[in-house]
Amino acid sequence: MSKFPFAFLDEQSKKEIRRAVLKGVAIPGYQVPFASREIPIGRGWGTGGLQITLALVGQNDVLKVIDQGSDESVNAENIKKLVQKTTGIETTIHTSEATLIQSRHRIPEVPLRSDQIMILQVPEPEPLRHVERSEFKTKQMHAEKEYSGAYLLLFEQIMRYGQTSEGADYPVYVHNRYVMNPSPIPRFDNPKIHQSDALVLFGAGREKKIYAVPPYTNVESLAFDDYPFEVEAFEGKACKATGLTNVFLDEFTDEETGETYYLCNDTSYMQEYLEQKRGI
Structure with a gap:
């Protein structure tokens, strides 16, 4: 019998995280602040995604954890062990069997279903951080829908390399309102978020942000008319x-x-x- 509460976190912490998730679902692409908890893995190793998983997991869930495409990396195995030891739930490597899928850097190749939740680990949730260091000002820019800085980075890449060179964290427009970082997934995976059958959640533990893309939501990768978005x-x-x-x-x-x-x-x-x- 585990000496920890079910899914490690106390019930009040889980409720607070679930409230942040619900707000994120209600406002697609909006970064919801939350009180990131201390959990027994290092910051930057998926604490945000893991906290969402621990807050949502139930006794009948089946968990899959991916680290850069692999189910057997040290990080993926340790996350699975922590969840399994504090919940007793089943884990799997098969995407079709999972109800919760936590991932670092990839969305599975198997198309997701409406009864699944995709949880992505995020190191840097702010897509405007490369043009503005101030959190107060980036919030203001989102409020005013001022996203010229996000386009400027892509423009500079085109001027320098003849094409956009953003391999991961390629910014997307969500529901024609917020520009969002889709976590360090490759550009190849961006189209999988668009009109996804599954709920997609994003957790940044170090930056204390949660955001979401609900099922069947329009997600468009930023591009120019003469330089359309292309996957790898x-x-x-x-x-x-x-x-x-x-x-x-x-x-x-x-x-x-x-x-x-x-x-x-x-x-x-x-x-x-x-x-x-x-x-x-």
């Missing part, structure tokens, strides 16, 4: 293990031959595909 291009490349081309790929180099090859970043999706192919 993998033309002519395929996953070495599966042959898949419509997934986010990681590049590897064979130490013996020096050959460059690619593998699907979502390890559980790759495993499921191979098992299905073998008829397991």
